[in-house]
Amino acid sequence: MVECAVDELDVIVIDAGGGSLKVGFSGEDLPRTVLSTAMSVVTEIPEDDEGNVDTTAQPKTLTYFGDEALQNASKGTLKLPLKRGLLHDKDSLEDVLEHALRSLLKVDYEELPILLIDSPLTPQHQRDFLAEMLFEKFKVRSLAMMNSAVLSLFSTGRTRGMVVEMGHGVTHAVPVFEGFAIPHATFRMDYGGQDITDAVQKIFKELPSLTAYQQHAHPWVMRSLKESLCHVAPHSLKEQLASEDPASDEERSFELPDGTIVQVDQQLRYGAPEILFAGGDRSLPKITQMGLNACDLDFRLDLVRNLVLAGGTSMIPGLSERIRNEMQMLVPPDLHRQMEVILDSQRKYSAWIGGSMFASLSTFEHFLITKQDYEEGKSSLSGVVARKAW
Numbered sequence: 001m002v003e004c005a006v007d008e009l010d011v012i013v014i015d016a017g018g019g020s021l022k023v024g025f026s027g028e029d030l031p032r033t034v035l036s037t038a039m040s041v042v043t044e045i046p047e048d049d050e051g052n053v054d055t056t057a058q059p060k061t062l063t064y065f066g067d068e069a070l071q072n073a074s075k076g077t078l079k080l081p082l083k084r085g086l087l088h089d090k091d092s093l094e095d096v097l098e099h100a101l102r103s104l105l106k107v108d109y110e111e112l113p114i115l116l117i118d119s120p121l122t123p124q125h126q127r128d129f130l131a132e133m134l135f136e137k138f139k140v141r142s143l144a145m146m147n148s149a150v151l152s153l154f155s156t157g158r159t160r161g162m163v164v165e166m167g168h169g170v171t172h173a174v175p176v177f178e179g180f181a182i183p184h185a186t187f188r189m190d191y192g193g194q195d196i197t198d199a200v201q202k203i204f205k206e207l208p209s210l211t212a213y214q215q216h217a218h219p220w221v222m223r224s225l226k227e228s229l230c231h232v233a234p235h236s237l238k239e240q241l242a243s244e245d246p247a248s249d250e251e252r253s254f255e256l257p258d259g260t261i262v263q264v265d266q267q268l269r270y271g272a273p274e275i276l277f278a279g280g281d282r283s284l285p286k287i288t289q290m291g292l293n294a295c296d297l298d299f300r301l302d303l304v305r306n307l308v309l310a311g312g313t314s315m316i317p318g319l320s321e322r323i324r325n326e327m328q329m330l331v332p333p334d335l336h337r338q339m340e341v342i343l344d345s346q347r348k349y350s351a352w353i354g355g356s357m358f359a360s361l362s363t364f365e366h367f368l369i370t371k372q373d374y375e376e377g378k379s380s381l382s383g384v385v386a387r388k389a390w
């Protein structure tokens, strides 16, 4: 039972991923706002009534955020603040966050504590920068920072388990013991939903049945195709392609932006997600096995019994069956027999949901770095942030 001691005090919960930024308030079931972590700046030269460039008019600079930024990317400069879990463009992160909080969430963030969720293995200097940005630029009054995998596990009501968190640019296997992630047993691979989208785009352009529609092969259209039709093959792509396509016409149909409906075959639907299994030592089953092997023998049973899939990319159907099948070759039979793959229906937002729950607990305030802590510890910021960040 979650004990709520900060009833009159909401906490702003922010899960800043490379693909999407999720923001909302503690105690709520889902983030209020989810937007692609992107902005683009487009300079437009106004046209006259006949559609000719008006050389006398001042050029207009337009800034787009989220999906609009992706859709307008080709007209200007696309800025992606985070890439593969790492801070890539500090200024645009500030702008996207400000837009999400001020314009979309419509909150006076200076008034409320903030819980910032970050990726496992986020470098300390990145956490320091984020703390500095929130205290100095956003003028927040207090801040907690927490590991997304711990919170994803917490969202399922567990404090022990192996979290396989699959995001947009990175995937992590994170063993968690009594609410603490084990850093030396955490493994990552630089593959995620973005690579599946890229694979969808590549196959889309090459498939003879789809070549007539190449003008639609924009990343945002391909992402939508992926999210609606992709599927993980239960054993291998080869085996899947050799069998009859199990999908109905409806399950293979995709509507392009101009309204055309195309039929998408197995090569694309099942082929693109194979990137998660193809990386040798950096494949999904392999990093899970490495995480297990790096933990104490006594603890491994708990881990395989609580193998939690989390993050947006874990929404692809068929993952659980494939992981179970692949792990059969990688772990001893007695462990494999006990394996339980947990797929929560809300796993796309599991870290945010865990954060929302955690920030509602009476103990949450112990994790807050206050403005005063920050000011006092500024000369050695890492000390303050590392001591309190979880």
Ligand SMILES: Nc1ncnc2c1ncn2[C@@H]1O[C@H](COP(=O)(O)OP(=O)(O)OP(=O)(O)O)[C@@H](O)[C@H]1O
Residues within 6 Å of the ligand: 016, 017, 018, 019, 020, 021, 082, 084, 085, 119, 166, 167, 168, 169, 170, 171, 192, 193, 194, 223, 226, 227, 228, 310, 311, 312, 313, 314, 315, 316, 348
């Ligand atoms: N139904 C779905 N099927 C397949 N993929 C999906 C689905 N829904 C979302 N995704 C993918 O999940 C990814 C985003 O997941 P998530 O929000 O967990 O990542 P992130 O936190 O932004 O990224 P990262 O953890 O890499 O920083 C995107 O690539 C998106 O296309």
